Amino acid sequence: MNDAVFALHPSPAHQVLHVGADREPVLIVDGLLLDPEAIVRWAETGTAFQRQDGDFYPGVRKPLDMAYASAVHARLRELLLSTFGAGGDAAITPLSCVLSLATTPPEALRPIQSVPHFDSVERNRIASVHYLCDERFGGTSFYRHRSTGFDSIDGQRLADYAPRLKREVMEEARRQPGRGLSYIRGDTALFERTASVEAKFNRAIFYRSNLLHSGDIAVDAGLSSDPRSGRLTANTLAVIGAPR
Numbered sequence: 001m002n003d004a005v006f007a008l009h010p011s012p013a014h015q016v017l018h019v020g021a022d023r024e025p026v027l028i029v030d031g032l033l034l035d036p037e038a039i040v041r042w043a044e045t046g047t048a049f050q051r052q053d054g055d056f057y058p059g060v061r062k063p064l065d066m067a068y069a070s071a072v073h074a075r076l077r078e079l080l081l082s083t084f085g086a087g088g089d090a091a092i093t094p095l096s097c098v099l100s101l102a103t104t105p106p107e108a109l110r111p112i113q114s115v116p117h118f119d120s121v122e123r124n125r126i127a128s129v130h131y132l133c134d135e136r137f138g139g140t141s142f143y144r145h146r147s148t149g150f151d152s153i154d155g156q157r158l159a160d161y162a163p164r165l166k167r168e169v170m171e172e173a174r175r176q177p178g179r180g181l182s183y184i185r186g187d188t189a190l191f192e193r194t195a196s197v198e199a200k201f202n203r204a205i206f207y208r209s210n211l212l213h214s215g216d217i218a219v220d221a222g223l224s225s226d227p228r229s230g231r232l233t234a235n236t237l238a239v240i241g242a243p244r
Contacts, residue, residue, distance in 0.1 A: 005035065005038040005039060005042065005068075006033070006065075006067055006068050006071035006072075007033065007034045007035065007071075008032060008033055008034065008071060008072065008075040008076075009031045009032060009033065009034055012029050012030060012031045012032055013029070013030045013031060014027060014028060014029045014030070014079060015027075015028050016028070016083055017195060017197065019142045019151070019194050019195035019211070020142060020144055020151030020152070020194045020195070020211070021144065021149070021151055021194075022151050022152060024151065024152060024207070024208055024211055025083050025084060025207070025208075026142070026195070026197065026205055026206070026207045026211075027079065027080070027083045027205065027206040027207070028197060028203065028204075028205050029076065029079075029203065029204045029205070029206070030200065030202070030203050031202055031203075032072070032130060032202055032203070032204045033202060036132060036201065036202040039064075039068075039099075039132060039234065040132055040227055040228060040232065043062075043099050043132070043227035043232060044226075044227050044228060046062075047062050047063065048062065049061060049062045049099070049101055049225060049227075050062065056110070056112055056113060056117065057100060057102075058102055058103070058104035058109060058113045058183075058217065059100060059101050059102040059103040059104055059223070059231075060100075060101050060103055060225060061098045061099060061100045061101070062098065062099050063097070063098055063099075064097045064098055064099045064234055065097070066094055066097050068097055068234065068236075069094035069096075069097040069236040069238065070094055072128070072130075072204070072236065073092045073094055073236075073238055074092075076206075077092060080092060080126065080206060080240070081240070083206070084124075084126060084208070084240060086124075086240045090240050090241065091240070091241050092126075092238050092239070092240055092241075093238060093239050093241060094236060094237075094238045095125070095236075095237045095238055095239060096235075096236060096237045097234070097235075097236050098234070098235050098236075099132075099227070099232065099233070099234055099235075100232070100233050100234075100235050101224070101225055101227065101230045101231060101232055102137075102215060102217050102223060102230070102231040103223045103224070103225050103230065104223065105219070105223060106180065106181060106182045106183060106219060107180055107181070109181040109182070109183070110181075111169050111173075111181060113181070113183075114181040114182060114183065114184060115165070115169065115184060115190065115191065115214070116141075116142075116143040116145075116184060116191055116212040116213055116214040117212070117213070117214065118152065118153045118209065118210045118211060118212055118213070119209035119210070119237060120209045120210060120237075121153055121154050121155045121158055121210050122209070122210065122239070123152075123154065123208055123210055124239055124240045124241065125208070125209040125210070125237060125238070125239050125240075126206055126207070126208060126209065126237070126238050126239075126240060127206070127207055127208075127209040127235070127236070127237050128204055128205065128206045128207075128234075128235065128236045128237075128238075129204065129205050129215075129233050129234075129235055130202075130203075130204040130233060130234040130235070130236075131199040131200060131201060131202070131203050131204070131233055132201065132202070132227075132232040132233060132234060133199060133201065133230065133231050133232050133233070134199065134200070134201050135198050135199045135200055136199075136218060136221040137199055137217075137218050137221045137230075137231035138185070138199055138215060138216030138217050138218035138221070138231070139196060139197045139198040139199040139200075139205075139215075139216050140196070140197050140199075140205060140213055140214070140215055140216060141184075141185070141186070141193050141195065141196040141197075141213065141214055141216050142193070142194050142195045142196070142207075142211055142212065142213045143184075143191040143192065143193055143194060143212045143213065143214065144191065144192045144194050144212070145161065145165065145190065145191055145212060146189075146190055146191060146192055147164060147168065147190070148160060148161055148164065150212065151194060151211065151212060152208065152210045152211045152212060153210050153212065154210060165190070168190050169190070172189060172190065183214075183215075183216075183217040183219065184214050185216050185217070185218075191212070196216065199216075199231075204234075209237060215231075217231065218231075
C-alpha cells in the first residue's frame with residue numbers, strides 16, 4: 001500500500017463523549033483520512049475477506065497494513081494521550097489492524113454475538129472503529145449490565161460477570177423458548193444502552209477496550225460481503241504503555 005493512502009487530514013474535527021456511570025471517554029474524530037475512498041478501493045482487491053477462527057465478530061475480516069494503525073496513532077498521539085489520561089511521554093503501540101464486514105444474518109448468530117462485548121480487560125488498551133460506510137449501516141453503542149451495574153469489565157469484575165451473564169442468557173432463552181437471536185440495538189432486559197455514536201463515512205471512534213459495547217448492526221441496510229455496499233470498518237487495537 002502506498003503511504004499516501006494513510007494520509008490523515010491535518011485538522012480533523014473531534015469531540016469527546018463521556019459514557020456510563022464511570023464517565024469513560026469516547027473520542028470521536030470526523031474526517032480522519034484525506035482519501036478514505038483509497039482504503040475502500042484497496043478492500044475490494046487482494047486478499048479475500050474471511051471468517052477468523054476464535055473471533056466472535058459477526059462477519060468476515062482481512063488484515064489491513066499496520067502502517068494504517070501507525071499513521072493514525074502517530075497523527076492523533078497528543079489527542080489520544082490527553083483523552084485517556086496518559087502522560088505526554090507514553091508510548092502508543094498498535095497491536096492489531098483489520099478491515100471488517102458485518103455479514104452474519106440474525107438467525108445464524110451465536111448467543112455471545114447478541115449481547116454487548118468487551119475486547120480485553122486492560123484499561124490501557126484502546127480500540128478504534130473507523131467507519132468506511134454511511135450512517136444507514138449503524139454505528140456503535142455502549143452499555144451497562146443491569147444486574148451488576150458494570151459499564152466496563154476488568155479482571156476482578158470478570159469473575160462475577162461472566163458466569164452471571166451466562167446464567168441470565170440461559171434464563172432468558174427458557175422464558176422465551178421460540179424467540180430467535182438478534183443484534184442488540186438498544187435497551188434489553190439484561191442491558192441498558194448508555195450512549196450511542198452514529199456511523200458516518202470517514203468517522204473514527206476510540207474507546208477503552210474494556211467498555212461494554214456493540215455495533216448497531218442495521219440488518220435492513222444489508223449484510224453484504226461487498227466492501228463498497230456493506231458495513232465496512234477499519235478496526236485497531238493499541239496499548240498506551242510505558243514512556244518511550
